[in-house]
Amino acid sequence: MNTSGGSGRTGRISLADVASYLPGEPVPAEFHTGRTGEPDGLRDHPMFRFPRSRHHVCADETNTDMVERAVQPLIDRHGRDEIRGVDVLLVHSQLPDLPFVGAGTEVARRLGLNPEWLVDVANAGCASFVHMLKLARQILSTTDARSALICNAQSAAGQVFTQSEVRGLAQAAIPGDGCGVAYVTTSAGSTVLGIETRHVPAHAGDMTVALDDGRKYWEPGASQLRIGFTDSAVAKVLTRGNRLVPEVVTDLCNRLGVATDEIDALITNQPNRAFLRNWREALQLPAERHPNTFDDHGNLFGAAIPVVLDHALRSGRVKDGDLVVLGGFAHAGDFAGAAAVRWGGGNR
Structure with a gap:
């Protein structure tokens, strides 16, 4: 475990701004729940209680398309030249558009960037924003790089979870793009x-x-890809998730010398309502200090943290001077992370 602080040659690294993009019109829950048959029997499980809506990418919309649209508000606020001048580009695509090739180089081409550092991040899943923030901090603190662009794109909902044999499963009603x-x-x-x-x-x-049919996902066949949820796997994920996020947030707060109930805004990934409730109760935070968009956007996987932070800022739920803690866990519990930010400085 690496828990180094945020100092370097400059003495400070700043999360200068965030922005987000949601594709298309909201898709109601009935798109999934109206399908006949419940072959997995998980619809009533707390982990699969569905949001009222979510967004889906259209058939020809790529991760790079979404990044380009999400970055536009940053260009509007900071200027095209400043964003084009970033030294570091970090990209996480929950569902890569092409095998073998990450989205990072195409993002750089589309935005007119020429970064010295370009990394496509494949690990850290739903907490990849924290992972990439740590990578950005390390690079900015130890090299001549001065700025970084972090991008989280999630496009699995409108592609994997709308397949004809997957759409009616309990798992399909949860994700959003x-x-x-x-x-x-x-x-x-x-x-x-x-x-x-x-x-x-x-x-x-x-x-x-x-x-x-037991094939590997890249082999030809008629069966449709889905997540391999079983009762025992779901129980493991719930147990680990309920523990990991409060633990990593508490450890961070202890190192910074603040109590968890001093957090002004807790921004987490948003797998389901059960996790959201259990996390804020474990950290002794009221619901109003734990913004989320689950009911409107579903589980946004890795994109959730920056999307929710952007929405919290635009709605006034995060203000200058607030202690903002970003936290989450990935996959079945193979990664967890938390970052603390003192919001302010006229970011927006």
Whole structure:
């Protein structure tokens, strides 16, 4: 576990701004729940209590398309030249558009960037924003790089979970698509106070995909890809998730010398309502200090943290001077992370 603080040659790294994009019109729950048959028998499980709506990418919409649209507000606020001048580009695509090729180079081409550092991040899943913020902080603190662009794109809902044999499963009604981006600098702004991360290799491989004919996902066949949920797998995920996020947030707060009930805004990934409730209760926070968009956007996977932060800022739920803590866990519990930010400095 690496828990180093946010200092470097500049003495401060700032989360300067965030923005987001949601594709298309809201898709109501009935799109999924109206399908006949419940072959997995998980519809009534707390983990699969569906949101009232979510957004889906259209058939020809790519991760790069969403990143480009999400970045536009940053360009509007900071200027095209400033965003084009970023030294570091970090991209996480929950569902890559192409095998072998990440989205990062195409994002750079589309936005007119020429970064010295370009990394497509494949791990850390729903908490990948925290992971990439830590990578950005390390690069900005130890090299001549001055700014970074972090991009989280999620496009699985409108592609994997709308398949004819998957659409009626309990798991299909939960995900939504969207993209969140962040601009990180060495200039004044919202100071990154600290980041706490932990990789849990013992849980690697516990998240699986299922194909009824037993083929590998890239082999030809008629069966449709879905997540391999079973009763025992769901129980493991719930137990780990309920523990990991409060633990990593508490450890971070202890290192910073603040109590968890001093957090002004807790921004987490949003797998389901049960996790959201259990996390804020464990951290002794009222619901109004734990913004989420689950009912409107569903589980946004890795895009959730930057999307929810953007919505909380636009709705006035995060203000200058607030202690903002970002936290989440990935997959079946193989990664967890939390970051603390003192919001302010006229970011927007």
